[in-house]
Amino acid sequence: MEFSIQATDTDPSSRRKEIELRSKYRHYRRFPTKALQLLRGILVPAILLGGGCALNQVEPAPGWEEGKNHKWWREPIPDYPDPVQTVQGRSLSMRPYGEGTKFVLILGGIHGSEPGGVDLVQDLEDWIREKGAPKGLTLLFVNPANPDGLAKGKRENAHGIDLNRNFPASNFRPHPKSGRQPLSEPESRFLAGIIKQFHPVFILTVHQPRRSVNWDGPAEGLARLLASYNHYRLEASVGYPTPGSLGSWAGIDLQIPIITLELPKKPESPRGDFAENMEGILQVLRRLAYENP
Ligand SMILES: [Zn+2]
Structure with missing residues (x-):
């Protein structure tokens, strides 16, 4: 299956028009840059003269761009290669099912100590392989997402x-267990x-052992739908901070609806x-298939 986005506009007249427009507006685009350079030329020496401490306080940490109320990671997100090698050299790959233009990412076992999620996502993938993905969707499976951890039973x-x-x-918070910087690991990259x-x-993304449906970003409706079928506890928050989590980045920062499904410690049977x-998962997928993009 071909996923790359094709360049569609090959009409020479529209290309000419684009060049004309770019040329017309180039001064407008340059203006703020020039003005900023001038301002920086005045401000930076003034701050330096005023004392090095002030400069240290405003200097953003490497890799981060700091706004007034927000900061964001300014390093480019790495391109998608497939497969990649984990730290211990295991192969990590993504398996797509379906022909739809809307993509859904399904992950099991990002925590290697939670094999229930790996089993559930494997069962789901087997089912989809046999029955097919809901029309309009392409399901992307990555499972287990942390094969090295799973091999050792470690989170x-x-x-x-x-x-x-x-x-x-x-x-994101730098920490020995979170990494010195985001995306330091081949699996998260x-x-x-x-x-x-x-x-x-x-x-x-499927975890254990809270027996709950947790969501981030605009996913409350989908989370309620899932919980109405599995009857797990619905949780807007897991009750403790999760800096640098997939839910924080994809859900809250990028506003991609994300459900963290927490299975029970052990399956009932x-x-x-x-x-x-x-x-419940099928109902969620069907709703996504019928919703407008
Ligand atoms: Zn987990």
Whole structure:
């Protein structure tokens, strides 16, 4: 399947028009840059003369661009390659199903100590492989998202980093378990590259053991729909801060609806998680398929 975005405008007359427009407005575009350069030429020496401390306080941390009430990661998100190698050399890849123009990203096992999520997403993928994706959607499966952690039964990857704290969210905090900087890990870079390339309309990430449906970004309606089927607790917040999480970055910063589905510690019966969640997840996918883009 070909996912790349094709250049569609090859008409020479429209290309000429574009060049004319660019040439017409180039002075307007230059003006703010020149004005800023002039302002910087005056301000920077003034601050330097006023004392080095002031400069230290306003200097943003490397990699971050700081606004008045917000900061954002200014390093480019890496391109999506497939497959990539995990820290320990395992292959990490994405499997697409369907022909739709709307993409949905489905993740299991970003925490290697939560195998229930891996099993559920595997069951879901097997089901979709057999029955097909809902019309209008292409489902992108990454499971397990942290194969090195899963092999050892550990939450973190092989560097000891919690991948779900390593995204370039505005609330990212450098920490030995979160990484010194966002996207320091091949596994989180891989997921960020997928999000950059495919612009999913929805993300489902499956965890354990809270038996709850948690959401970030504009996903409350979808979360309520899922919870009405699986009867798990609906949670606007998990009750503790999750800086640098996928929910913080994709959901809150990028406004992509995301549900963090927390399965129970143990399934009620073999494949019980699938039985409890299958219908609700399908209803969510069907709603996405019928909604306008
Ligand atoms: Zn988890």
